[in-house]
Amino acid sequence: MSVQPVIVAGVGMHPWGKWGRSFVQYGIHAAREALQDAGVPWTDVDLVVGGETVRNGYAGYVAGSTFAQALGWNGARIATSYAACATGAQALDTARARILAGMSEVAVVVGADTTPKGFLAPNAGERWDDPDWLRFRLLGMTNPAYFAMYARRRMDLYGATSEDFAQVKVKNAKHGLANPNARYRKEVSVDDVLGSAVVSDPLHLLDICATSDGAAAVVLVSEAYAAKAGLTDPVRIAGIATVTPTFPNTVLDMPMLATDASGGVDPERTFKESIGDAVYAEAGIEPGDVDVAEVYDLSTALELDWMEDLGLCKRGEAEALLRAGDTTIGGRIPVNPSGGLACFGEAVPAQALAQVCELTWQLRGRARGRQVEGARVGITANQGLFGHGSSVLLTR
Known part of the structure; x- marks a missing residue:
């Protein structure tokens, strides 16, 4: 459509x-x-x-x-x-x-x-039909533990390492140096990330974004x-997707706590892929047309997941792109040139709009100090709760 x-x-x-x-x-x-x-x-x-x-x-x-x-x-x-x-x-x-x-x-x-x-906790009160409340109150699974499950899954399935996750932070911190709206504007090293406190294994403090x-x-x-x-020649919104999964052709992602599939469902297809599919179909654009991406990096490992969910690379290949420098400004597909949530922190109702702001500046050629040269197509991604999220596709 x-x-x-x-x-x-x-x-x-x-x-x-x-x-x-x-x-x-x-x-x-x-x-x-x-x-x-x-x-x-x-x-x-x-x-x-x-x-x-x-x-x-x-x-x-x-x-x-x-x-x-x-x-x-x-x-x-x-x-x-x-x-x-x-x-x-x-x-x-x-x-x-x-x-x-x-x-x-x-x-x-x-x-x-x-x-x-x-970290952001659920509001007061008992909500026994709320999976987010349940994972906090009954499982003790705060957001960092939730992110760690994603990270451990990448390690088990694709051979990701703690050094890979740390390198995402290093990249984004470098990107954020030139962003006047970023909260954190300081370079870090892989050793800095790995030397920070373990919050929820395998994620360290510097792997996880702050609240802002x-x-x-x-x-x-x-x-x-x-x-x-x-x-x-203005920037245009060519597509917005906020779709839900299509059962049983997708795996409900956490916080439903489903990390693999049964009953013939392809375990490699998460609901987040549905979001990417929907926004590309709506815009009439292919993943290979994308020049720059702003994706949800509440933890470093989540950035790698979203690259694959949006079709910017094949499943299990995100680490290879990262290691080759392809996701850095100047690389094949720069990811989070703004510095991402690693440099901003989490301000929930603002973050998807902040991504659109950054891509607008990028597509206008006005992202001083962090410009992706020649950018004409940009995509965003954010995860919501209970099997939904969003993606916005912008063109010029």
Whole structure:
């Protein structure tokens, strides 16, 4: 199914860190920067979509309304989306759908978060039908342990080593040096990673991303509005996928805790591959056309998984690309030129939008100090919860 593209008119971010202020301040900063980048007056905006943040009280649950009020009521319609780490992409898809339906011309999509110290735990209360809550409360499996299962699986199936995982961090840390919005801007070595504390074997502290405060925003406009505003050769969103698995032709990934298959299901096909398949089909683009990728690296091993899930290499070949330098800026398929979550940390409703910001800068040729030369097609990936995630494909 092919879908008409929509225009990315502007992008903006609030630098990520631990600032200890309201998520609203971060979101407004990013939104105003995106509007300025687009050259779009606030009075032209007819839709505001907010990425929900579950850690910031009622204002976070109605993020669309919160951001609309803080920006200044102008009569715009509002929406709020939540999909865990895929929140930003789902919010973007909501805005895109209204534009394609002719119900909106100019949309501002905003995600922002203020996070607590330490890993992200489920909210208070008992939720016995929530697999995420169950793995925390009954199994004691916090996110680092969850990531470690993925890492151990790669080691067992494909011969990955702790040194490979460490090299992902080394690469991303080097990429992030030139990113003014990154929280961590310091080179590390393989020895630094392997010498950091073991959090959940085989992953060390520097293999796992931190939690951060931060924000990102994207201004989407219709083709008609772009023509009227004189936007020439703009970046376009050619596809967004937030698909669920198709049973029984896929393996439900953790946190369902299924790492292999039974009943004739191909054990090499995870639901994350379905996300890649869907976005390529929607955009009419092949994996070989992709020039640059921003993927979900909550842990170093997850970056390697996503490279294969998106078809950027064959199953079990990600380590070979990494070792050959193919995923570094200047290589065949640079991955996470922004520095990734390794350099930003996790601000859940903002991270999928931050990836779109980075790819927009890359495709415009404006990613100073980290530019992927000649980039015309970029792809993102994020994992949500319970068998869903997201991928956004951008072209120029």
